[in-house]
Amino acid sequence: MHINLSDLYTRMQQQLADRQVALDEHLIIELINRIRPSDTKNQDEIEKKFDAFIHSLLLNPDAANTLQSFLLRLVNQYKQTSLYADSGILSLDGFWNQLVKRLGAHFLPLIQDEHDLSTLIGQVFHQRSDKYWLNAIDEKRWSTLFELMGQSNSNIDEKRAIYDEMIKAITVLSYRISGIGLYPEFINAQPELTEYASPFLVQNREVIDFIEKYKKQSYTGHEVAVLEPPDASQAFVMFEQCREVVFKIRRATKRIGVSLSLTYLLSLLEQCLDRIELLLNIIVGQKNIRDRAIAEFLEDITAAHYSEQSVRSLLSTNSELIALQVTENASRTGEHYVSTDKDGFLQMYKAAAGAGAIIAVMATLKILAARLTLAPMMHAFLYSMNYSLGFVLIHVLHFTVATKQPAMTAAALAATVHHRKGSKTAQIAELAALIINIIRTQFIAILGNISIAIPTAALITYLWQYFLDEPLLTHTKASALLHSLNPFTSLAIPHAAIAGVCLFLSGLLAGYFDNMAVYRKVGPRLKAHKYLAHWMGQNRLNKFADYVERNLGALSGNFLFGIMLGSMGTIGFILGLPLDIRHIAFASANFIQGLMCINGPPDIGLIIVSFMGVLLIGLTNLFVSFSLTIIVALRARRVRFEQWKPLAKLVVTHFLTRPSDFFWPPKQPLEVDDGTSKSGSSH
Numbered sequence: 001m002h003i004n005l006s007d008l009y010t011r012m013q014q015q016l017a018d019r020q021v022a023l024d025e026h027l028i029i030e031l032i033n034r035i036r037p038s039d040t041k042n043q044d045e046i047e048k049k050f051d052a053f054i055h056s057l058l059l060n061p062d063a064a065n066t067l068q069s070f071l072l073r074l075v076n077q078y079k080q081t082s083l084y085a086d087s088g089i090l091s092l093d094g095f096w097n098q099l100v101k102r103l104g105a106h107f108l109p110l111i112q113d114e115h116d117l118s119t120l121i122g123q124v125f126h127q128r129s130d131k132y133w134l135n136a137i138d139e140k141r142w143s144t145l146f147e148l149m150g151q152s153n154s155n156i157d158e159k160r161a162i163y164d165e166m167i168k169a170i171t172v173l174s175y176r177i178s179g180i181g182l183y184p185e186f187i188n189a190q191p192e193l194t195e196y197a198s199p200f201l202v203q204n205r206e207v208i209d210f211i212e213k214y215k216k217q218s219y220t221g222h223e224v225a226v227l228e229p230p231d232a233s234q235a236f237v238m239f240e241q242c243r244e245v246v247f248k249i250r251r252a253t254k255r256i257g258v259s260l261s262l263t264y265l266l267s268l269l270e271q272c273l274d275r276i277e278l279l280l281n282i283i284v285g286q287k288n289i290r291d292r293a294i295a296e297f298l299e300d301i302t303a304a305h306y307s308e309q310s311v312r313s314l315l316s317t318n319s320e321l322i323a324l325q326v327t328e329n330a331s332r333t334g335e336h337y338v339s340t341d342k343d344g345f346l347q348m349y350k351a352a353a354g355a356g357a358i359i360a361v362m363a364t365l366k367i368l369a370a371r372l373t374l375a376p377m378m379h380a381f382l383y384s385m386n387y388s389l390g391f392v393l394i395h396v397l398h399f400t401v402a403t404k405q406p407a408m409t410a411a412a413l414a415a416t417v418h419h420r421k422g423s424k425t426a427q428i429a430e431l432a433a434l435i436i437n438i439i440r441t442q443f444i445a446i447l448g449n450i451s452i453a454i455p456t457a458a459l460i461t462y463l464w465q466y467f468l469d470e471p472l473l474t475h476t477k478a479s480a481l482l483h484s485l486n487p488f489t490s491l492a493i494p495h496a497a498i499a500g501v502c503l504f505l506s507g508l509l510a511g512y513f514d515n516m517a518v519y520r521k522v523g524p525r526l527k528a529h530k531y532l533a534h535w536m537g538q539n540r541l542n543k544f545a546d547y548v549e550r551n552l553g554a555l556s557g558n559f560l561f562g563i564m565l566g567s568m569g570t571i572g573f574i575l576g577l578p579l580d581i582r583h584i585a586f587a588s589a590n591f592i593q594g595l596m597c598i599n600g601p602p603d604i605g606l607i608i609v610s611f612m613g614v615l616l617i618g619l620t621n622l623f624v625s626f627s628l629t630i631i632v633a634l635r636a637r638r639v640r641f642e643q644w645k646p647l648a649k650l651v652v653t654h655f656l657t658r659p660s661d662f663f664w665p666p667k668q669p670l671e672v673d674d675g676t677s678k679s680g681s682s683h
Contacts, residue, residue: 005034005056009063012070023074025120032124040129046136054141057148064148072158078117080162084169084279085176087118088304090268092176095260095314102311110309122305131303142295143288150287166279167211173276174207177242180269185262189249199245203238207276210235214283229284236280239273246270257519275300340437345665348441352448354399356585359449360456362390363589364464367472380570388562395551395558402445403503403584403621432650439662446618450588457589461596471597478597481590482606484582485613492582496617499581500624502564507629510557523549584618 008031015023035053037045057064091098112119125134180186181200187193193200213230246269249262278300281293307313369382394401464472473481484490517523526532526545533541548555565581572579591614595602655662 005031005053006060006063008034009056009060009066012066013062016066016069016073022077023070025074025123027070028074028120029124029126032130036127036130037133040127040133041136043136046133047141050137050141050145054144054148057145064151065154068149069155069158072155072162074120075117076158076161078120079113079115080117080165081168081172083117083121083301084166085172085275087121087301088308089271089275090264090314092179092268095264098314099311102309102314105309106311118301118305121301125302125305128306131299131306134299134302137295139292139295143291146291146294163283166283167214170207170276170279170283171211173272173279174204177269177272177276178204180265180272181242181245183265185259185265186249189252189256189262190245193245199238199241203235203242206232206235206238210280232280232284236277239277242269242273246273255518257515257517259519340665342665345440345444348400349444349448351398351400352402352445353452354397355394355401356449356452357456358390358394358397358399359401359585360453360460360589362386363453363457363586363593364460364472366586367477367593376570376573380567382566383569384563384566386562387566388559391558391562392555395554400445400448401585402442402449403499403618403625428647428650431647432654435647435651436654436661440665442622443663446584449585450614453585453589454592458592458596461593465596472593473597475597475599478594481594482598482610485587485591485594485610485617487613487616488609490613491578491580492587492613492617493620495580495582496584496620497624498568498579499565499583499617500621501628502561502568502581503621503625504628504632505564506557506561507625508632509560510553512553513556514553517549517552522552582617582621584614584621587614587617 008027012027015021015027035049037049039045057067091101093101112122125131178200181193181198210230210232217230246266249266253262278293278297281289282297285293365386366383369379369386372379372382374382391401461472464470471478485492487493523545526548527538527542529541536544565583569580571577591610594610595607658666660666
């Protein structure tokens, strides 16, 4: 591939000849337009076009020197410090202010400063996809380009001017790092910072010391080529210590919890440390380090030009740690939802059976509440309280609702993928074993819920008829109830999917409140509550506080899940949309109640179709909540798991060879044959 750039180099030379006239940035824009690949993700085209650009510099003896002179003079026409110190780095004004500002900029764009270097970057790399091809250029090609352009020792004054601007930016960043290190949120998360010299303050001393030495060196003539720049190794050591504190805080968030503001500060601090190291490497680094730093800086500011106004970029930068914390709590809970042996299997059945009895009562109360003539909001309130208090009671009594599991077990599965060790085949075998254990536990939980919910609901319906001499449901209501379970003629499956989304959200909310309980020190604060201590007695209050701290997430998640289920129909009614929920446990109770209250013997076809609807509702509940949770959990851990196909194949093969493992626990801990040997038991 050949691209002719000689005309551009000639025009650059003509402009450089007249030092009185400002250089035309359109020449650089045109240069990048010619180098830019038509497909920014096509590696071959990217490499060919970049090689052609390097070749054009080799063909013309003055081209590299001309391009260097033109670029250095052009850059010095602009204000540079804010590009070096701010571009691609979160603002100090906090997450919420940034969110409002970026949302506002979408409707009313911000005014660009024409004299700022970031404006030039935006004009040169004017396509959102430029970051991809810049990122795809390897280190060797960058090195060749910078070697060609750096052969000349001319333009001493221009280089000094740019370095001086970078020194200003380094000063700004160093003070900023010190300031962030003194934030109360940081001190709370890492109290040792107050006990010894904080690396955030010491790095500032080292940076100031380096800058003073740098400024004392006087550059005259060509001395810039021979004078060694001052040593910045002590500053780099302190930056490394700052990173260690950030790492400790991130690790401690599992224990102490995390807030949005702490997450924002951690992200901001890491960005400042990355940038100050990059700038120092450009100024004092060895040739290969400097080349790499310049290339990385160019990629960073090009990506930053678009991400700085992006709401999605802000959310993704800050959401990972929060999502990780939320799903981390969910995964710890999720491990209790996976049984590996016969005892755990039977225990799960008992817990699910207990929940089934309570669900039958809740389904009956919902039918009775529907009889009342109330405003829609009052109906929503009654339904919500029925569900919420019922789910909370199920949790307090240590029972289990089958569909609550996927949101928790998916997080546990993602944690297993994240911490995978050993060979790939062994990892896949371990994951397959965990999935089979999850499916079996899920099966017995659903069986437990349904096998007790149906007879309990039948008993309640029979006793209601027997003692009050009236059916629980009229024939019309019973027919409507059964119709709503028909997967072919009603919206039962979409409504089950809505319930699946609610289950997923309740899992996230449970993790959020678990995190909040730890971060806000809810337990210790309750123990220190004078009025409660006086009213309950300190010993009882201590037990209550410990219970709340351990269970706040589960209680809140269950309560809010109940509100979502109870109010969805009313929200649909208000908005004029066919919104509602279908949940397998309630659907099974409604199924038997509808059949018992319908006039005459029910049609066998009706029974089969309605029961099929119940099973499909259950599958939809599980599939939607599990899929959403595993996507969030894997993204939060930055895990890309490519082995889905071999994993699915392994699970299917196991089902065809030993189907009983999916429905009854094996005598030995489950092992999945990965095709080479028996591997890893599940945990």
